[in-house]
Amino acid sequence: xxxxQIAPYGSWESPITSDLIVAGTVGLGQPSIDGNDxxxxxxxxxxxGRSVIVKRDSQGRIADVTPSGFNARTRxxxxxxxxxxxxxxxxxxxxxxxxxxxxxxxxxxxxxxxxTPNMRYADAIIDDQRRRLICIREDHTVAGREAVNxxxxxxxxxxxxxxxxxxxxxxxxxxxxxxxxxxRLTWLTWNHPNMPWDGxxxxxxxxxxxxxxxxxxxATGGNLESIFQPQWSPRGELYFVSDRNGWWNLYRLNExxxxxxxxxxxxxxxxxxxxxxxxxxxxxxxxRIVCSYVEKGxxxxxxxxxxxxxxxxxxxxxxxxxxxxxxxxxxxxxxxxPTEPLSLVRLDVKPHEFxxxxxxxxxxxxxxxxxxxxxxxxPTEDGLTAYGFFYRPTNANYRAPxxxxxxxxxxxxGGPTAASTTSKSLTIQYWTSRGIGVLDVNYGGSxxxxxxxxxxxxxxxxxxxxxxCVNGARYLVAxxxxxxNRLMISGGSAGGYTTLCALTFRDAFKxxxxxxxxxxxxxxAKDTHKxxxxxxxxxxxxxxxxxxxxxSRSPINFTERLSCPAIFFQGLEDRVVPPNQAELMVAALQAxxxxxxxxxxxGEHHGFRQAKNIKRALDGEFYFYSRVFGFEPAGxxxxxxIQNLAASSPLQNG
Numbered sequence: 268x269x270x271x272q273i274a275p276y277g278s279w280e281s282p283i284t285s286d287l288i289v290a291g292t293v294g295l296g297q298p299s300i301d302g303n304d305x306x307x308x309x310x311x312x313x314x315x316g317r318s319v320i321v322k323r324d325s326q327g328r329i330a331d332v333t334p335s336g337f338n339a340r341t342r343x344x345x346x347x348x349x350x351x352x353x354x355x356x357x358x359x360x361x362x363x364x365x366x367x368x369x370x371x372x373x374x375x376x377x378x379x380x381x382x383t384p385n386m387r388y389a390d391a392i393i394d395d396q397r398r399r400l401i402c403i404r405e406d407h408t409v410a411g412r413e414a415v416n417x418x419x420x421x422x423x424x425x426x427x428x429x430x431x432x433x434x435x436x437x438x439x440x441x442x443x444x445x446x447x448x449x450x451r452l453t454w455l456t457w458n459h460p461n462m463p464w465d466g467x468x469x470x471x472x473x474x475x476x477x478x479x480x481x482x483x484x485x486a487t488g489g490n491l492e493s494i495f496q497p498q499w500s501p502r503g504e505l506y507f508v509s510d511r512n513g514w515w516n517l518y519r520l521n522e523x524x525x526x527x528x529x530x531x532x533x534x535x536x537x538x539x540x541x542x543x544x545x546x547x548x549x550x551x552x553x554x555r556i557v558c559s560y561v562e563k564g565x566x567x568x569x570x571x572x573x574x575x576x577x578x579x580x581x582x583x584x585x586x587x588x589x590x591x592x593x594x595x596x597x598x599x600x601x602x603x604x605p606t607e608p609l610s611l612v613r614l615d616v617k618p619h620e621f622x623x624x625x626x627x628x629x630x631x632x633x634x635x636x637x638x639x640x641x642x643x644x645x646p647t648e649d650g651l652t653a654y655g656f657f658y659r660p661t662n663a664n665y666r667a668p669x670x671x672x673x674x675x676x677x678x679x680x681g682g683p684t685a686a687s688t689t690s691k692s693l694t695i696q697y698w699t700s701r702g703i704g705v706l707d708v709n710y711g712g713s714x715x716x717x718x719x720x721x722x723x724x725x726x727x728x729x730x731x732x733x734x735x736c737v738n739g740a741r742y743l744v745a746x747x748x749x750x751x752n753r754l755m756i757s758g759g760s761a762g763g764y765t766t767l768c769a770l771t772f773r774d775a776f777k778x779x780x781x782x783x784x785x786x787x788x789x790x791x792a793k794d795t796h797k798x799x800x801x802x803x804x805x806x807x808x809x810x811x812x813x814x815x816x817x818x819s820r821s822p823i824n825f826t827e828r829l830s831c832p833a834i835f836f837q838g839l840e841d842r843v844v845p846p847n848q849a850e851l852m853v854a855a856l857q858a859x860x861x862x863x864x865x866x867x868x869x870g871e872h873h874g875f876r877q878a879k880n881i882k883r884a885l886d887g888e889f890y891f892y893s894r895v896f897g898f899e900p901a902g903x904x905x906x907x908x909i910q911n912l913a914a915s916s917p918l919q920n921g
Contacts, residue, residue: 271666276673276702279665280901283700285885288693289878292628295601295611297544300594301353307611316876320351337377338363341389343405344798345843348542349390361388383429390441390543396449397478398423403440404430414797416440418454433480441543446499453497460801463540464684466490469497469507487526495537501553508537510718529576534560539684539714549593551616557598559588561715581619587688603690605639635663638699640689645742653735655708656689658699675749677740678707679758679765686713704749710735728806729820732765737775753896771822771829778895780888782836783844786852789817796842826855832862834891836884838871862912864891
């Protein structure tokens with residue numbers, strides 16, 4: 268092997284380019300087992316972010332099911348999920364452009380099943396006995412009124428009336444599930460101001476001969492207990508995940524209707540229900556459950572003997588596991604590891620062998636260019652501990668000059684109720700292979716560390732998350748792993764808010780990037796969609812009673828405190844964080860004379876799905892930092908127009 272070149276951090280040439288990432292990567296999710304066939308959804312940036320239903324048959328042949336012109340994606344809760352359901356080859360899906368339900372029978376073309384405008388559908392199940400779908404419906408037919416969510420049935424022959432309401436009156440519903448004999452229905456429900464990770468209820472009802480529900484009653488749950496994934500066992504017992512003991516553990520209702528634990532441990536068998544159709548466990552048989560669970564940010568696979576209630580860990584390299592589905596003898600899930608991208612994999616239960624069905628990308632990168640995550644635990648405010656994954660600059664062809672410390676990019680994940688994982692991320696490797704360290708922070712409020720850790724953010728958004736990002740960066744500086752004069756922070760959505768708060772209210776970072784981030788909390792409280800319209804009650808306090816807190820934690824109101832460069836990326840069709848959130852901040856920074864850049868994307872919603880825009884955002888952020896810190900990127904990168912920064916005068920060392 269030839270001797271490595273000496274070059275400054277940030278200027279290393281990397282084979283991991285933005286073109287490589289967007290051309291070869293798809294999003295994978297929502298696997299479904301239908302007999303010997305397996306279905307899933309692929310989100311394809313190369314097709315403008317279109318979501319395509321894909322089928323793998325028993326012979327291993329893979330083919331698209333959704334034809335060109337259709338996009339299988341619902342907008343219920345704006346984030347969607349639960350976009351399709353399939354049974355015996357009969358496929359039902361929500362189409363993005365009109366939000367109507369369509370059916371494909373025997374491989375034929377899609378036929379529209381519903382036809383009422385301004386209705387949205389998600390999380391459907393097929394009720395074979397009554398030839399109908401049961402699903403969530405979100406009614407947007409009355410302008411100026413908050414959307415109305417209900418549990419409805421859709422006649423499979425023809426449905427001109429947008430569905431018959433089965434359950435209504437609460438703010439939110441999800442997870443309708445039929446008992447094996449088709450006689451009972453269970454579902455989740457919750458009300459403002461709760462989010463589903465705050466408190467939910469499991470309800471059960473009998474189904475009458477005419478398909479309506481009889482004697483609905485609450486089975487378990489409440490305002491202070493988060494229930495995840497109610498599911499009937501093959502024997503007709505109701506299982507669910509609850510955080511009643513401080514961790515999302517697995518429980519069931521016994522024949523007397525009492526709750527009993529199946530597995531109790533300091534690990535999480537649930538996750539925040541940002542989208543429909545999530546699953547961390549499934550019944551392989553009447554005797555065995557296949558499950559996933561997370562300990563300190565690392566996911567595991569296991570099986571549970573239903574009779575003995577014992578968990579057996581399945582050894583694997585996978586550290587990020589979700590969407591667990593099962594059928595006799597095997598299970599399918601989405602899984603990734605530090606060396607493997609997120610993939611759809613099948614687990615043969617008895618030999619505990621995994622088979623990769625589809626990778627999110629087939630890009631082969633030499634191990635010498637891949638930085639491996641190091642789990643870090645670091646001290647933060649009030650004597651507490653926070654967590655993150657640290658990736659060192661890594662490139663087989665380069666090393667930095669002696670005594671030069673690397674720049675550090677701190678990543679603040681979205682949500683904020685979400686989590687960072689260790690799946691192979693080419694986006695993270697894009698940075699590390701160019702000589703920039705990355706700290707991916709699981710700040711207080713993140714999931715995977717128990718309810719108490721999740722609740723650290725209650726009333727403290729913009730404080731706890733920011734402190735943890737700052738303290739994580741300072742921890743690495745103290746270890747000698749980062750240059751204190753070249754600390755950057757970046758995040759999307761809620762992570763963008765953390766980024767802007769860190770740049771405004773702290774002095775640790777010298778530059779940052781906000782991707783569709785919140786700058787005005789009060790404006791967000793007044794102008795966002797139903798699902799999140801009361802989310803900030805728990806993060807700040809109820810509005811307008813806590814208006815002063817909203818004001819005091821909104822970076823837009825304190826631009827005089829912001830004295831370092833920032834770049835903003837924004838989708839112009841974003842309903843979660845509207846464009847004015849970025850535009851007001853950019854205007855304020857322009858007026859103050861602080862280096863600032865703004866890149867807006869026509870046709871993008873909350874998060875970027877089109878390949879050209881994903882590429883532009885990644886390269887644009889890197890170019891911005893190169894100009895701020897004065898290093899010369901290898902290769903050719905499309906420039907970004909930066910206001911208040913002379914082309915010949917980069918800001919050295921912040």
